[in-house]
Amino acid sequence: MTDKGMPAWAQALPLAAVFVVFFVVPLLLTVMVSFWNYNEYEILPDFTLRNYLEAFEGCGRRLWSAPPELCTTLKTYLTTLRICGMVWLITLLLGFAIAYFLAFHVRSLTMQIVLFLVCTIPFWTSNVIRMISWIPLLGRNGLINQTLQKLHLVEHPVEWLLFSDFAVVLAFVHLYTLFMIVPIFNSMMRIDRALLEAARDAGASGWQTLTNVVVPLSKPGIAIGSIFVLTIVMGDFVTIGVMGGQQIASVGKMINTQMGALQFPPAAAHAVILLGTVLIIIWALTRLIDIRKEL
Amino acid sequence: MGEGRPRSFYWLAALFALFVLFLWGPVLTILLLSFQGPDGGLTFPMNGISTHWFNKLWHDGLPNVDIWSAFARSVRLGVVVMVLTVVLSLLAGLAYRKRFRGADQLLFVVIASLIMPSIVVSLGIGLEFRILDDAVKRYAPAALADGYDTAMGLFTSALGAHLTWTLPFGLLIMFAIFNRFDPRYEEAARDLGATPWQALRHVVLPIIGPSVVGIGLFGFTLSWDEIARTSQAVGYLNTLPLELQGQTTTVTTPVIYALGTLTTAVSLLMIAVALGAILMLRRRQPLASVGAGT
Numbered sequence: 202m203t204d205k206g207m208p209a210w211a212q213a214l215p216l217a218a219v220f221v222v223f224f225v226v227p228l229l230l231t232v233m234v235s236f237w238n239y240n241e242y243e244i245l246p247d248f249t250l251r252n253y254l255e256a257f258e259g260c261g262r263r264l265w266s267a268p269p270e271l272c273t274t275l276k277t278y279l280t281t282l283r284i285c286g287m288v289w290l291i292t293l294l295l296g297f298a299i300a301y302f303l304a305f306h307v308r309s310l311t312m313q314i315v316l317f318l319v320c321t322i323p324f325w326t327s328n329v330i331r332m333i334s335w336i337p338l339l340g341r342n343g344l345i346n347q348t349l350q351k352l353h354l355v356e357h358p359v360e361w362l363l364f365s366d367f368a369v370v371l372a373f374v375h376l377y378t379l380f381m382i383v384p385i386f387n388s389m390m391r392i393d394r395a396l397l398e399a400a401r402d403a404g405a406s407g408w409q410t411l412t413n414v415v416v417p418l419s420k421p422g423i424a425i426g427s428i429f430v431l432t433i434v435m436g437d438f439v440t441i442g443v444m445g446g447q448q449i450a451s452v453g454k455m456i457n458t459q460m461g462a463l464q465f466p467p468a469a470a471h472a473v474i475l476l477g478t479v480l481i482i483i484w485a486l487t488r489l490i491d492i493r494k495e496l
Numbered sequence: 497m498g499e500g501r502p503r504s505f506y507w508l509a510a511l512f513a514l515f516v517l518f519l520w521g522p523v524l525t526i527l528l529l530s531f532q533g534p535d536g537g538l539t540f541p542m543n544g545i546s547t548h549w550f551n552k553l554w555h556d557g558l559p560n561v562d563i564w565s566a567f568a569r570s571v572r573l574g575v576v577v578m579v580l581t582v583v584l585s586l587l588a589g590l591a592y593r594k595r596f597r598g599a600d601q602l603l604f605v606v607i608a609s610l611i612m613p614s615i616v617v618s619l620g621i622g623l624e625f626r627i628l629d630d631a632v633k634r635y636a637p638a639a640l641a642d643g644y645d646t647a648m649g650l651f652t653s654a655l656g657a658h659l660t661w662t663l664p665f666g667l668l669i670m671f672a673i674f675n676r677f678d679p680r681y682e683e684a685a686r687d688l689g690a691t692p693w694q695a696l697r698h699v700v701l702p703i704i705g706p707s708v709v710g711i712g713l714f715g716f717t718l719s720w721d722e723i724a725r726t727s728q729a730v731g732y733l734n735t736l737p738l739e740l741q742g743q744t745t746t747v748t749t750p751v752i753y754a755l756g757t758l759t760t761a762v763s764l765l766m767i768a769v770a771l772g773a774i775l776m777l778r779r780r781q782p783l784a785s786v787g788a789g790t
Contacts, residue, residue, distance in 0.1 A: 206692030227620025436613020
């Protein structure tokens with residue numbers, strides 16, 4: 202490479218500076234403050250395990266009592282993980298099916314682009330709007346309840362449609378399936394079509410081709426999409442708040458509430474625990490891929 | 497299209513149609529209900545068709561909130577985020593075509609920022625500014641500390657929070673652009689005696705221009721909708737989506753749907769502007785269609 206004007210490091214510097222000031226330092230501070238002490242008025246520099254111990258206070262005792270009980274923290278984590286698992290499974294299956302349809306069944310490029318745009322345009326609507334747009338459909342007097350009652354399928358309005366686990370999962374699927382479709386579709390478009398033909402010529406059934414050729418080769422897309430969806434849902438407090446009617450506790454909501462009450466050190470401790478949980482999940486998934494090659 | 501369709505095609509086509517209905521249905525419902533008549537409620541049936549709720553939104557805003565100030569703040573922040581996202585991503589994208597020390601580490605940080613739960617980023621920035629504020633109040637000379645309240649604000653902490661979210665997208669799109677960019681154009685320019693700046697200005701930028709507009713679009717719309725990272729990092733004055741989130745349970749008239757329709761219209765307007773800019777750039781430079789594949 203000959204001289205190319207501005208040196209590369211200088212070109213990367215502004216971007217790097219933003220991430221140092223607004224990402225790296227804040228993360229380090231979060232870890233630091235999670236070991237600090239606090240009182241009602243201020244946070245106090247210290248090195249204490251108080252915040253971590255209080256986060257899991259009584260958890261062991263209640264777990265081994267008879268009958269076993271879950272402490273609030275564990276319960277909150279289990280709720281979050283349960284919702285996360287459901288959303289992951291649904292978005293993965295749905296996203297894979299949609300991506301498969303777009304990549305292998307739609308044969309002209311123009312049609313692919315058009316159908317792809319049809320999927321992406323609602324994505325440009327604000328998330329909160331897309332959440333509250335379920336209210337006229339799922340609410341007590343919503344369209345679904347009106348229809349069910351008119352058909353005499355139910356006597357009283359169904360209550361669990363809105364402000365429930367169901368509504369939360371539905372909204373997540375609505376908001377984030379696209380994050381699964383895009384990377385999986387990208388991986389599928391890179392699959393050499395000759396491989397599918399070879400599989401068929403060798404006598405593989407459609408299902409065998411799918412499980413032995415398409416799924417393994419789509420793995421990078423599946424991993425990227427999964428990382429996206431899992432990390433968003435694990436840290437969420439907006440969707441769970443709005444769609445759960447502020448009644449469902451999630452890790453993100455817990456942190457948000459503590460921040461609101463100015464209890465920064467315990468919030469930081471929970472953020473570190475959350476981060477650890479998410480990192481374990483991502484570590485498991487990134488064993489599969491090298492993200493930069495996928496672009 | 498010689499051979500017939502396998503059965504799986506029809507199943508998947510049906511699934512796709514249902515998925516599209518699922519995606520569009522609720523959004524279209526909001527759109528429709530925002531034109532609810534003056535006596536209409538939050539759900540169907542429609543009680544006539546009117547622009548009553550838009551009028552009400554325009555004149556009265558929402559109860560308890562100054563929605564138009566929030567609207568203006570979000571637009572200003574979105575535009576600043578857009579410009580910075582384009583400029584910083586473009587520069588960094590150029591840097592990654594060469595080698596530099598720390599390139600791998602920087603990429604690692606950028607990807608980490610992309611997939612970090614937003615609440616953690618928000619909390620971190622909130623803490624950072626709080627500690628900064630405490631330090632200024634305690635240690636700064638009186639001239640600075642007097643009347644000092646907080647460094648947190650729309651164009652400090654909130655701007656930073658938004659950039660941690662938009663820049664990863666910007667940089668990854670730059671990678672995608674340069675992966676498809678044919679460096680021979682640039683080499684040809686250099687062989688003809690162009691300086692690095694001239695090659696960039698007259699060859700590289702016109703070719704990648706349309707895709708760079710896409711980065712700007714991403715920057716604005718991601719910022720326009722951002723809640724999670726902003727929540728603890730915004731200071732006293734909220735952005736529009738934050739106000740909107742606070743109003744979901746308290747507003748009981750279709751005026752909130754009117755606001756929803758309006759914010760969607762802003763997003764769509766930005767898409768239209770971006771598409772227009774892309775088309776214009778392509779027309780000016782017929783070669784562009786060769787290089788920019790997105």
